[in-house]
Amino acid sequence: MESIKTICPFCGVGCGLVFHVQNDFIVRVTPDESHLVNRGHLCGKGAISAEVIYTWDRILYPLKRVKDTFIRTNWDIAIKEISKKILEIRDKYGPEAIAFYGGCQNTLEEVYSFMKLARALGTNNVDSCARICHEASAEALKETVGIGASSVAVSEISKARNIVIAGESITDSHPVLSQYLIEAKKKGTKIIVIDPRRTGTAKIADMFLQIKSGTDIYLFNSVANYIISKNIYDKEFVQNRTDYFENFAKFVKDYTLEEAEKITGIRKSDIIRFAETIVEKPTIFSWGLGLTQTAGTNGVKAYINLALLTGNVGIEGGGLLVYRGQANVQGAGDIMKPDVFPNGPMNEENAKELERIWGFRPSTNKGLSITEAFFESDKVKALVLMNFNPAFSLPNRNKVKRFLQSLDLLVVIDPFLTETAKLAHYVLPSALWAEKEGSVANLDRTIKWRFKVIDPPIEVRTELWIIKELAEALGFSGFYNDPKIVFKEMKEVVRLYSNITLDEVMDYHSNSRYPNHETSLYRERFLTNNGRAKFSLVPYKQIQGEGLILITGRIVTRYNTDELIKRIPGYSSFSSEILVNPNDAIRLGISDGDLVKVTSKCGSAIFKARISNDIREGSTFLYMHDPYTNYVVCDDLDEISKTPRYKITFVKIEKVKFV
Numbered sequence: 001m002e003s004i005k006t007i008c009p010f011c012g013v014g015c016g017l018v019f020h021v022q023n024d025f026i027v028r029v030t031p032d033e034s035h036l037v038n039r040g041h042l043c044g045k046g047a048i049s050a051e052v053i054y055t056w057d058r059i060l061y062p063l064k065r066v067k068d069t070f071i072r073t074n075w076d077i078a079i080k081e082i083s084k085k086i087l088e089i090r091d092k093y094g095p096e097a098i099a100f101y102g103g104c105q106n107t108l109e110e111v112y113s114f115m116k117l118a119r120a121l122g123t124n125n126v127d128s129c130a131r132i133c134h135e136a137s138a139e140a141l142k143e144t145v146g147i148g149a150s151s152v153a154v155s156e157i158s159k160a161r162n163i164v165i166a167g168e169s170i171t172d173s174h175p176v177l178s179q180y181l182i183e184a185k186k187k188g189t190k191i192i193v194i195d196p197r198r199t200g201t202a203k204i205a206d207m208f209l210q211i212k213s214g215t216d217i218y219l220f221n222s223v224a225n226y227i228i229s230k231n232i233y234d235k236e237f238v239q240n241r242t243d244y245f246e247n248f249a250k251f252v253k254d255y256t257l258e259e260a261e262k263i264t265g266i267r268k269s270d271i272i273r274f275a276e277t278i279v280e281k282p283t284i285f286s287w288g289l290g291l292t293q294t295a296g297t298n299g300v301k302a303y304i305n306l307a308l309l310t311g312n313v314g315i316e317g318g319g320l321l322v323y324r325g326q327a328n329v330q331g332a333g334d335i336m337k338p339d340v341f342p343n344g345p346m347n348e349e350n351a352k353e354l355e356r357i358w359g360f361r362p363s364t365n366k367g368l369s370i371t372e373a374f375f376e377s378d379k380v381k382a383l384v385l386m387n388f389n390p391a392f393s394l395p396n397r398n399k400v401k402r403f404l405q406s407l408d409l410l411v412v413i414d415p416f417l418t419e420t421a422k423l424a425h426y427v428l429p430s431a432l433w434a435e436k437e438g439s440v441a442n443l444d445r446t447i448k449w450r451f452k453v454i455d456p457p458i459e460v461r462t463e464l465w466i467i468k469e470l471a472e473a474l475g476f477s478g479f480y481n482d483p484k485i486v487f488k489e490m491k492e493v494v495r496l497y498s499n500i501t502l503d504e505v506m507d508y509h510s511n512s513r514y515p516n517h518e519t520s521l522y523r524e525r526f527l528t529n530n531g532r533a534k535f536s537l538v539p540y541k542q543i544q545g546e547g548l549i550l551i552t553g554r555i556v557t558r559y560n561t562d563e564l565i566k567r568i569p570g571y572s573s574f575s576s577e578i579l580v581n582p583n584d585a586i587r588l589g590i591s592d593g594d595l596v597k598v599t600s601k602c603g604s605a606i607f608k609a610r611i612s613n614d615i616r617e618g619s620t621f622l623y624m625h626d627p628y629t630n631y632v633v634c635d636d637l638d639e640i641s642k643t644p645r646y647k648i649t650f651v652k653i654e655k656v657k658f659v
């Protein structure tokens with residue numbers, strides 16, 4: 001039996017797996033003991049990852065739509081017809097009518113080549129699903145400290161005196177990181193959770209601040225005000241390493257503890273206890289979608305202010321940790337954006353440098369992000385999606401479906417006939433992660449190589465092959481099948497990755513963190529233009545609406561749009577219950593187990609009610625994996641990052657009456 005190492009295809013923890021293979025068949029999966037992040041641990045999804053490969057309804061050949069059905073086609077015909085249609089659309093509407101989106105489950109090399117092909121066509125409409133989870137974090141981090149990634153590695157958790165976890169359910173979303181929390185807790189690290197929902201992590205926390213949905217900015221600004229007024233902030237750090245402190249101190253003066261108690265629903269004494277704890281060093285400030293999909297970029301900036309004020313960035317065991325979601329969302333977000341080139345700002349100088357390497361000069365017109373294209377513009381007529389299932393994952397599904405159906409060309413590259421693929425003109429079956437190789441970047445900036453374990457089904461192709469064939473049919477050269485060649489070119493283009501070698505990336509023991517191997521970035525300098533970090537002045541704005549606030553989130557056993565897990569024998573589509581606080585339930589006349597109709601301004605659906613104290617009064621909770629959830633969630637976007645507010649939808653809940 002052969003043992004081959006690979007990286008888990010699901011979440012951004014990026015656990016190392018060992019696949020035990022006999023006669024080209026995966027017999028067993030075990031965790032990699034030597035991998036520096038998971039250290040021999042695995043969650044249930046990693047453990048069943050091989051079964052995904054052997055699910056019964058993989059797409060086994062290219063499909064072409066004819067009226068309301070699909071017919072089998074072959075690669076030659078599909079590639080020829082798609083490229084012809086793309087060129088027709090470009091001639092008719094211009095290159096900006098073409099968009100390439102997706103890629104967070106892909107390798108860096110695939111994302112890089114996909115992005116390069118779009119730019120070769122003359123469009124900057126390129127984006128990844130980083131947009132809909134942590135683009136708000138990336139924007140906030142870039143502006144305040146330098147790069148859009150965690151400053152500390154997960155290995156620093158056990159060195160921290162405190163770890164604050166805001167809007168993140170580690171036990172569900174990044175379960176293997178629980179080992180670091182438990183290890184730290186045993187050493188005396190205090191765990192502080194801020195969430196409207198009593199999550200698994202809240203249950204092991206030393207302090208749980210059960211905040212009212214969407215009020216985090218008020219909390220953070222009032223805590224900053226308290227710390228400054230008590231003179232317990234880190235003056236030396238603030239003076240030597242940050243800008244705009246004076247303005248910030250003046251700005252937060254209006255944020256009082258009394259008002260904070262009313263707005264956030266957290267007792268004043270608890271807010272003071274929180275403030276006095278986080279001034280200790282070292283403290284890690286970590287967060288998830290509870291900030292980005294509510295208060296957005298400003299929410300993250302207000303949180304980063306606290307880390308700067310307390311001097312907790314750039315030290316051992318202290319810093320900023322963002323729990324990125326999909327297996328390579330960190331990498332896709334680094335290199336594929338509509339308003340930034342992979343080598344830096346979208347200007348003539350960088351375009352010229354790209355021309356030297358690529359042989360063509362990319363346009364410098366800002367492109368459309370995913371959410372702009374779907375919700376705010378009617379420009380896009382041809383859409384190529386790679387491992388992205390927006391017909392399920394974007395909010396306001398009715399609107400999303402109408403947009404997808406209105407396109408002149410929709411091409412979906414995916415191993416499965418997803419909700420989105422069902423609407424496509426062409427579906428191109430791609431290899432799953434274990435059937436190809438390439439690198440992925442995880443949530444603590446570790447880049448690791450996924451080794452190929454088995455061959456894909458006969459007519460299934462790797463994304464690099466598909467992109468190269470499409471590129472050549474469109475008349476471009478410089479696209480490669482071999483991920484090692486692409487890795488080399490990518491390193492030359494993407495400055496963030498230039499210090500990392502392929503040898504380190506392939507060795508699971510070795511530290512291959514970009515940009516410079518550091519487990520805690522910014523020890524001496526921030527990576528901003530002047531080397532100093534920036535305080536941000538972000539006002540709290542109450543989000544207006546009537547009814548309960550619907551939050552949506554994850555459960556440990558399911559993964560995003562559930563395309564992979566629902567196909568494994570023994571599993572089926574996920575159906576969730578809506579959590580309702582007992583006080584809200586009494587007011588609404590709802591009992592446990594009742595069927596309820598949940599209505600927002602975008603749509604409605606029926607769920608079973610579960611009455612639970614785990615959810616704060618005034619909020620209600622649904623799992624995102626439920627196929628009906630995003631019919632109710634609306635397409636309100638964060639103004640800066642254009643990330644949807646998936647966790648703030650005002651809803652009316654009524655008991656369904658049977659007549």
Ligand SMILES: Nc1nc2c(c(=O)[nH]1)N[C@H]1C(S)=C(S)[C@@H](COP(=O)(O)OP(=O)(O)OC[C@H]3O[C@@H](n4cnc5c(=O)[nH]c(N)nc54)[C@H](O)[C@@H]3O)O[C@H]1N2
Nearest residue numbers: 167168169173197213214288289290325553554556559560
């Ligand atoms: N099992 C599993 N793991 C996954 C995924 C999966 O689908 N399944 N998906 C992956 C992906 S793509 C991502 S992005 C990550 C996401 O991982 P998480 O960030 O953990 O995502 P969620 O569960 O959506 O939301 C996190 C928390 O935000 C809280 N929250 C909601 N509103 C507020 C608020 O106003 N303030 C605060 N402070 N908190 C709030 C919710 O109650 C929830 O507990 O998980 C990744 N890992």
Ligand SMILES: Nc1nc2c(c(=O)[nH]1)N[C@H]1C(S)=C(S)[C@@H](COP(=O)(O)OP(=O)(O)OC[C@H]3O[C@@H](n4cnc5c(=O)[nH]c(N)nc54)[C@H](O)[C@@H]3O)O[C@H]1N2
Nearest residue numbers: 009105129133387388389390393433552560561563624646
């Ligand atoms: N209501 C609500 N909606 C949400 C969210 C929320 O919190 N609430 N969260 C949003 C977030 S953070 C995200 S990232 C999006 C996710 O939204 P999507 O990115 O649309 O969802 P995925 O299910 O991750 O889709 C990945 C696709 O990649 C394909 N794929 C191909 N190869 C592989 C592989 O090797 N591994 C894996 N895993 N997939 C492969 C799968 O078949 C699938 O079709 O959903 C968003 N939608």
Ligand code: SF4
Nearest residue numbers: 008010011015043046
């Ligand atoms: S924690 Fe994430 S990366 Fe690790 S095994 Fe589970 S799903 Fe895979």
Ligand SMILES: [Mo]
Nearest residue numbers: 132133325326
């Ligand atoms: Mo995500």
